[in-house]
Amino acid sequence: MLEVKNLCKHFGGIKAVDGVTFTVEKGAITALIGPNGAGKTTAFNCISRTAAPTSGEVWLDGERIDHLRPHKITAKGLSRTFQISRNLGDMTVIENVVVQSRVDGLRGLFRPAMSREEKDKAMSILDFLGITRIAHEDGHNLSYGQKKLMDLAALLMSDPKIILLDEPAGGVNPSLMEEIVGHIRALNDKGLTVLIVEHNMDLIMRLSHKVVVMAHGKVICAGTPDVVRKDPHVLDAYLGGVLEDEAA
Amino acid sequence: MAEILQILILGLALGGVIALMGSGLSLVFGVMRIVNLAHPALIIGGAYITYLAFKTFDIDPIAMLPVAAVAMAAVGVVLYRLLFQREAKSAKYSEMTVLLTFALAMMVEGLLGGLFTNTQRVTSPDYATAAFFIGDVFIPKGQLYAGLVSLAIIAALSLFLKYSRLGYAIRATTQNREAAELLGVNVQFISVLAFAIGIGLAGAAGSLVSFVFSFFPAKHWEWIAMLMSVVVLGGMGSILGTVVGALILSVVAAFVGTWIGATWSTLTFFLALFIILLVRPQGLFGEKPEMA
Amino acid sequence: MAVTLQDSSASAVIEARRAHNEKLSRKADQTRATWFPLTLLALLAALPLLQFVGNYNYVLHLVLFTASYVAMASGWNILGGFAGYVSLGHAVFFGVGGYFSGMLLARYGISTLITAPLAGLVAAAIGYAVGLVTLKVRGPSFIISSIALLMIARILFDNWHFIGGANGLTLPPNDLSVQWAKLPYYYAMLAIAAFTVWSAYKIKHSKFGLGLRALSKDEIKAESAGIDTRFYKVAAFALSAFFVGMVGAVWGEYLTYLRPNIFLLILVSANMVLMCILGGKGTIAGPVIGAILIVALNELFVATMGASEINILGTGLVMAIGLIFFPLGLVGTLARSGRLPRILNWD
Amino acid sequence: ENLKIGASLPITGGLSVSGEKHRRGYELCTKLINDAGGILGRQVELVVSDNRSDTATAINQYERFINVDKVEVVYGTFSSRLTFPVASILSKYNMVHAIPSGGALRIYEQGYKNLFYFQVNAAEYTGKDVAAVIKQLIPAGETPKSVAVVSADDFFANAIEAGLLGQKVKDPATDKEIADLAPGYLSDAGIEVLMQEKWPEEGFNDWLNLANSIKRSGAEMVIGLTASAEEAVQLTRSLKTVGATPKLVYLSQGAQTEFVEGVGKEAADGVLIHTTWHKDVPFESTLAGKPFNNADFVKAFTAEYDVEPDEDSAIPFAVCQGIEQAILGAGTTDNAKMGEWLHARTKDDPVRTVLGRFSWDEVGLPVEKSHIMTQWQDGSLTFVYPTGEFEGVSPFRYPKNGF
Amino acid sequence: MTKLLEVTNITAGYGDGPAIIDGAQLTIEPGKVHCIIGPNGAGKSTLLKAICGMLSIRKGDVVFKGERLNGLRPDQILRKGICFVPQERALFAKMTVRENLRMGGFILDDKRELERRIDGILERFPILRERADQHAGTMSGGQQQTLAMARTLIIKPDIVMLDEPSLGLAPKVVQEMFDIMKMMSAEGVTVLLVEQNALMGLKNADWGVVLDLGRTLFEGPAATVLADPRIQELYLGGKKAA
Ligand SMILES: Nc1ncnc2c1ncn2[C@@H]1O[C@H](COP(=O)(O)OP(=O)(O)OP(=O)(O)O)[C@@H](O)[C@H]1O
Ligand SMILES: Nc1ncnc2c1ncn2[C@@H]1O[C@H](COP(=O)(O)OP(=O)(O)OP(=O)(O)O)[C@@H](O)[C@H]1O
């Protein structure tokens, strides 16, 4: 479904992403992991085109998308969240969510901002994430975790085909995280493809079908969770033996 | 050849003064995120101080520069406390200040108008209308002195910002007010200080301007757009950029003025602004924005 | 220390929280008062009846003048208030509109009342083209680019001899008697103002408006939310230029005199901005209230202080005080604190 | 009941320097009239409004005078650019429009009623007197052969330039030709134009460069048509700085004291400036029905404001005198009657003001008046032309030896 | 048992909005690691902000070494010895890593000593040493977090308050982070942290605090908190613990 071929992103001398190639299969949950500064977020940025790749190709459903503007990519069904939540202050949470719903054509532009159905849909998503009580709160008056949840809610509003989640569980309460995991899985069951960056190994191992490991801008290993967790490179570069501790 | 050299000299000489006029603007923006539309009006304030001293006590305008700078800096402290302190934490700060300073510009103009009437003034020390003649070319003394003094002040200021502890604190406060506060910077004090320095620069520029251009309270409207163009060309907030921008634009304007027509020389400034926005929106020395 | 679980107090907190949430949602669906602007419009439409009992030309002039600024400030609001791009160069479109229709009137005798929408379109086209360049930058850089736009337009108009250059262009006054001469422009301006306010309302409550608000906060986020930010903002620029252009067209014939330094003045732009901000940027009633206030204040200054620098000082002071105490504008700040009178809630 | 007279003036903004002086002229005249018992036994109340140099405001304020303040008579405003639209509105109200400043020919060709210009002639014809000075006061062989003409892109300056260079005056609205001034006063006087340059009305700073170009052109005469005294100062200072040495310098502005103050005595020396008024010219006029000559005016003004008056105060004073005489002459403040009375003036039965005698042609331009050409000599402004019309004319200094 | 910092019954909120913190209390003992947990939006960050002077305290007292801190500015509180690293990291995006560290020691007067300590820090964190001249804003999320944390070590405060220090860090680094924290407390720096990674947090802490709806619901030794089944269910992701 999503194919990344030889993607590079250089900042001056820094090769943040350096020839990354991987695929995300339709209907699967793929995890992208790696140490801090490995280039995961940068790869996300290049895929969703919020940053222009230095070179390389990105294909979505057999169509090349690395030259499209971000909104076009979103329109093609690829949505993302940001590691450090970007939310729209001065707009209520529900507006933040509804803004993400699709607008078709020029006439669609002048339809009412928030139709009944959209509002209901947004409320049900908020409900689903357990944040209905802040529906009318201002976007920038939220706590860190609330912002993350709002981002996720907004993402779901646009009925994407594939979602890119950048550390969705970072800063989210463990209890809630359990639910989010459940929801992601439920969405995935309905056919949504997921690419997820996370440092919570437990979550990754339970959730993903495939894991891609990056370090220093390169893919060092890819495969099923079980294969990856045993890979010595991964252990050394990333996990640092932590998993063993927890398993024990 | 002599002609080209001459035009170059005249452009550079004017550019030096414009650089000083713009640098305070750039500093206040860079440090405080305040787009100070009142800057030219305050420059005129400094010019009046200098003019009064020149007229009544016959004090040389350049000698008056420190006095004008300090006096205007004091004004800056008061203005900051009255106008900007309250809002300094707001997210919309930068935008709001554009309007606030627009209002300030009107107030300064009104006040100066009330005090000094709208008659045009200019100080005329001997050097203001004299020049060094070197063969075929000449260097106007007034502009030369003004330019040199400007560059000296700007250099001193840049060093201060780059290396002194207060300079550090000023830069840190600019970038992240909250963080600076958490690291022990008294951001209130730093803000006042930075603003005062900026307005002090306006005062200093006023002293130099007093013998380079003639002025009256309403004159500042003519300067603001030109100064802003210079600042944007150089990159908002970069003092080095402002200097380079001022010099480049003044030189280009001088050539355009001579070869194409005086009408079009002012156009140079604004056209350059558009071109720079087109090809390099962050300006010559500005920081690149997040998304191109 | 003993481990304690303080359950009982928790329920009190939950109660307080619920109350707060309720207050928030109340704020969200406070009903708007559309009857008020409609009544106001009806009253103003009937105002010229006064001419039967005396000469109230000056009153009409003031209303007309206010209406022109209501339209311009509301138009400006689409770009400045909704999309968050503060332009100090909108006077350009005022000038473009004025000159376009003015030249048609001068050369072919077609009244600007007919060609005003066309002038609006021309202004919009120019706005679109300019927007493609200047909307690449945000914040202060944009503001400055807009000032530069104004300066460039000024220099070009000053040197364009076909339209009279810096010397300007006189238009023939209409043949109506003094009593009635103002009426065509009065009604035209009133109509434009009403249309603009209505359009602004429609835009604000459309997908387009929501998108503009989103991009005014964070363009990258908006873009990745599927909003074509470049098109949205350029379209907003064009739309706001359209309304300002229409006003310019009618204003030109009303003045019977076109001159670059009547139209292409930073003060004209500044007035739009000031009215919008003072009234409440991004609100519907804001620009209207702002325009009325500023014109009224101006009148007050001229009437009470007559000719003096105090004029300028006073205007600046009012502006500063307004900004300091009502940072979101009159309407915006009152709404934020929940004290907005019903009749001013048009959103 | 007081007789209300309204005047909208640019007290603030770009034209404020002259605007303020105009106010003094009007105020002084009003005061003197009131001291002498008013007009037709009524005290005069002067209502001045600041239009901030803004056209729309100016129009607005005249309407306000008429509708709200209920003034019976108005005085004109300052500058061509404000006068033009004001003329349209006052014409609509059938008011007598006495114009202190607004000399562009186009204003008088619009068919407005009741215009009365209180200066010498339309700006386009100013060059005539410049040429006359050159022809009459400079020995034939020594006249300047070449000239650099630089001017502000300003209504008034453009108008003077059109006359000097012999351009066509057109109404851009209709493309109709209003006047063809060819071949122009300069070529008439046998002077070749080596350089011609315009600077924009606002925001121009590059004076040294302009001066340098003038110098390089090698022209023997410099004509500077500035929009304000400020620009005259800038231009002169720059010419001095670059070391230009023209034989003759004529400026359209610079008769004010600020000019010498700004450029210094030496630089000002020999600069030729046209003016409508000079303090030493022995014009005879009347005020409140009594003789009141120019010297009286200077004395009264100095007593009142502690500075000597200049042209910008004398002209509005004359406007005020003209209006007073019109009311007295018509015996009423009915503007139609006043207009008739003013139009009926002739050379022998003129309006008498501190600017001399006035009578007008049908469009409102004065007949048979010439400018007073003044020259800065040793820090004071002396008049050098016309010779033979009145006493006190100083000898013309030529050539100017540097700045 | 000595108390270093005592927070009694405080009320605080943003601007003139509702009280977010309402009746929270906290006792900090010297040299220990304290961990606050609670659901999203509970007010944890708000509480820390109130303590360090970023928000004004409406009611109640914050007493540090017997001295009331209410009403002091953040910079004054820092000088008293309380250092706060907020959740949003608070770095200077356009300054280099080294300059950021230098700012971290802004209150130190001795320049030489400052440089020495910076070198020490860079020694300890290779990630930072590699990037000493990179602008902080261009570093990855985890790198920024490391920098923010490292910065506090420069001035050796009495109390370090960390808002979710493990946020966005790779597992390996998280462990290092907690090790550093332990080391700090061993050196006599008292640590107060807020953690969503509650398991990790409590495991490495001495004292646990549960905050919800702006007030302290539960306070006790970390092990006790960790073991309490109610708390496990409500705040630690019950299923996991089960
Ligand atoms: N604008 C930039 N300029 C220079 N370097 C950058 C820029 N953006 C990112 N980098 C560098 O690129 C590398 C990859 O960063 P990225 O944010 O993609 O990492 P990451 O894998 O998401 O890490 P983390 O898990 O910590 O979020 C880092 O070393 C970072 O310093
Ligand atoms: N700047 C603000 N203005 C107004 N309200 C705010 C602001 N920041 C947070 N809040 C509100 O205060 C409450 C507590 O926020 P806080 O950030 O303290 O939560 P937290 O416990 O740190 O949550 P998280 O674990 O998600 O970071 C939230 O309900 C939020 O809506």
Ligand SMILES: [Mg+2]
């Ligand atoms: Mg990342």
Ligand SMILES: [Mg+2]
């Ligand atoms: Mg938090």
